[in-house]
Structure formats: C-alpha cells, structure tokens
Amino acid sequence: MSTALESKVRIQREDFSVTDEIEAIKKSSRNIGGITSFLGTGRESNKGETISELNFEHYPQMAEKKLAEIREKAIKDFGLIDMSIIHRIGNIEIGENIVLIIACGEHRQETFKACEWAIAELKRTTPIWKRETTSKGEVWVQATP
Amino acid sequence: MMVTVKYFASLKQMAGKEEDQFNVNEDTTLEQLSELIEKSVPQLGNMVREKKVIISLNYDVVPLDTVVKDGDEIALLPPFSGGI
Numbered sequence: 001m002s003t004a005l006e007s008k009v010r011i012q013r014e015d016f017s018v019t020d021e022i023e024a025i026k027k028s029s030r031n032i033g034g035i036t037s038f039l040g041t042g043r044e045s046n047k048g049e050t051i052s053e054l055n056f057e058h059y060p061q062m063a064e065k066k067l068a069e070i071r072e073k074a075i076k077d078f079g080l081i082d083m084s085i086i087h088r089i090g091n092i093e094i095g096e097n098i099v100l101i102i103a104c105g106e107h108r109q110e111t112f113k114a115c116e117w118a119i120a121e122l123k124r125t126t127p128i129w130k131r132e133t134t135s136k137g138e139v140w141v142q143a144t145p
Numbered sequence: 146m147m148v149t150v151k152y153f154a155s156l157k158q159m160a161g162k163e164e165d166q167f168n169v170n171e172d173t174t175l176e177q178l179s180e181l182i183e184k185s186v187p188q189l190g191n192m193v194r195e196k197k198v199i200i201s202l203n204y205d206v207v208p209l210d211t212v213v214k215d216g217d218e219i220a221l222l223p224p225f226s227g228g229i
Binding site (some may be wrong): 040041042054057058059061062065074087094099101119122123124125126127128130131140141142 | 151153154155164184199201204205206220223224226227228229
C-alpha cells in the first residue's frame with residue numbers, strides 16, 4: 001500500500017518532517033552517495049512589511065502535474081537517483097515549513113545543481129500562489145526571481 | 146460545445162467566482178473565448194489579450210491561438226508565486 005511518505009511529489013496542508021522525508025527517499029537506492037535538500041520556510045517580513053500570516057493556494061491536478069514533470073526532468077537531466085518535492089498549501093504560520101526539495105545522487109555535484117534548478121523551475125512553472133497578511137491587509141504576492 | 150473556464154487566486158477574487166461554463170462554436174480559439182470571458186468578467190478580457198495572465202488548457206500552458214474542444218478545461222492563472 002502506498003503511504004504519503006512514499007509519494008515523491010506531494011501538495012498537502014499538513015506539515016512534513018525533513019528527517020522522515022530524507023529517510024524515506026534514502027530507501028530508493030543503496031547507491032545514494034549525496035543528498036541535497038532545500039527547505040523553504042515562512043519569513044516574517046517582505047519589503048519592509050511585517051507579515052502575520054501566509055496562505056498558499058494551488059490549481060489542483062495542474063500543480064501536481066508540473067511538480068511531477070520537474071522531478072522527472074531533474075532526474076533525467078542531472079543524472080539523479082531520485083528526487084522528492086513537497087509543497088504545503090493553506091494557512092502557514094511564520095517559521096513553518098513551506099516547501100521541501102530533496103535531490104539524491106551518487107555524488108554531490110549533481111544534487112546541488114538539481115536542487116537549485118528545481119526550486120527555480122517550481123517558481124516558474126507551478127500554479128501555486130502566496131497571499132500575505134500584513135497590517136495593510138491581504139496581498140497576493142507577485143512572482144519573485 | 147461546452148468548455149469550462151476556471152479562475153484562480155487574485156483572478157478568482159476579481160471574478161467573484163471560481164469558474165464559468167461557455168457554449169462555443171467549433172474552431173474557437175482562446176483569443177476568441179476571451180471575448181466571452183470579458184462579458185462575464187469585464188476586467189479579464191484585456192488582461193488575457195495583453196498576456197497579463199497565464200492561460201492553461203487541460204493543465205498545460207498554451208498560446209492564445211490554440212483551438213478549444215468540447216469538454217476542455219481552461220484556467221486563467223495570475224503569475225505564480227509558490228516556493229519562497
């Protein structure tokens with residue numbers, strides 16, 4: 001039976017454990033020699049405004065499809081052994097986890113490159129939107145590089 | 146034939162609804178569909194034509210000259226801001 005931890009691409013409301021996710025993906029292969037992870041978390045300020053709350057919305061099906069495409073392309077183009085991508089939606093408190101990308105390879109170099117590429121590609125192609133609540137009200141965040 | 150147009154994030158707030166259903170003729174392009182969208186949500190017509198929104202057709206981003214088919218799911222998407 002497939003469990004949440006076994007799914008390599010997920011969009012979910014609940015928090016995730018970085019340690020558990022790394023342990024899960026390590027089971028992909030006994031040939032993994034390097035793992036790079038990128039963890040994005042909720043910060044409390046943006047352009048001088050204090051943020052009290054974050055909220056993420058996504059386009060179901062398309063967002064999962066784009067994350068799956070990013071994972072497949074990263075594995076193929078960077079020669080990875082495996083990759084997992086998890087993004088949370090809904091209300092997220094300051095300091096909480098938002099997004100996790102884990103790249104596994106035989107050696108370190110491809111995992112560093114793939115991780116950086118994957119988060120940039122996620123921001124470019126995946127229909128997920130961030131709304132920040134500040135003292136001025138709620139603001140949909142414009143795309144950032 | 147019928148197509149569904151979905152609105153997301155700031156565009157959903159602008160539209161005041163999650164989706165519309167439109168009855169269109171064969172060979173209708175997304176650009177032509179934008180005229181029907183404009184009748185439903187006046188602010189959105191120009192935004193589509195001026196490419197200020199991203200348009201997807203059945204979960205892939207496509208150009209405005211794409212022809213729609215019966216049962217297609219089109220979505221109007223503001224620029225993405227996932228990740229951090």
